Amino acid sequence: MEIIPNPKEVDGVKVLQLETGAGAAIRFFEHAIGINVPRSRFLAVKATSDLLLVQVGNFLARFNSIPSIVELDRLKVSGDVWFGAAIVLKDKTSITAKPGVKLEIPDGAVLENKEINDPEDF
Structure with missing residues (x-):
């Protein structure tokens, strides 16, 4: 060619x-x-x-704003997860939405050494 x-x-x-x-x-x-x-x-x-x-065509649509990850060591996200605005992720955080469940992280959430599987885990 x-x-x-x-x-x-x-x-x-x-x-x-x-x-x-x-x-x-x-x-x-x-x-x-x-x-x-x-x-x-x-x-x-x-x-x-x-x-x-x-x-991942809808990747950016899942974020109202980019979370702060300055103090983040490890992050695992799986499933139908949506991020609100002004979220802070620290240390080791795992977010897993169960099959068929839309998991929305609320605005202003600070997740530090957390394992999130349900909305009640906030």
């Missing part, structure tokens, strides 16, 4: 990004056709955070 040069500037440094055009490979297949797909149909993955959004 051909290499496509893409000059750009990253953090004030001029770089030359080399890309391969997947469309250029079409010439190697007999009877191949191309289809024009609008950009709105896909999300470009250029960073790990982009990949996370592709893999």
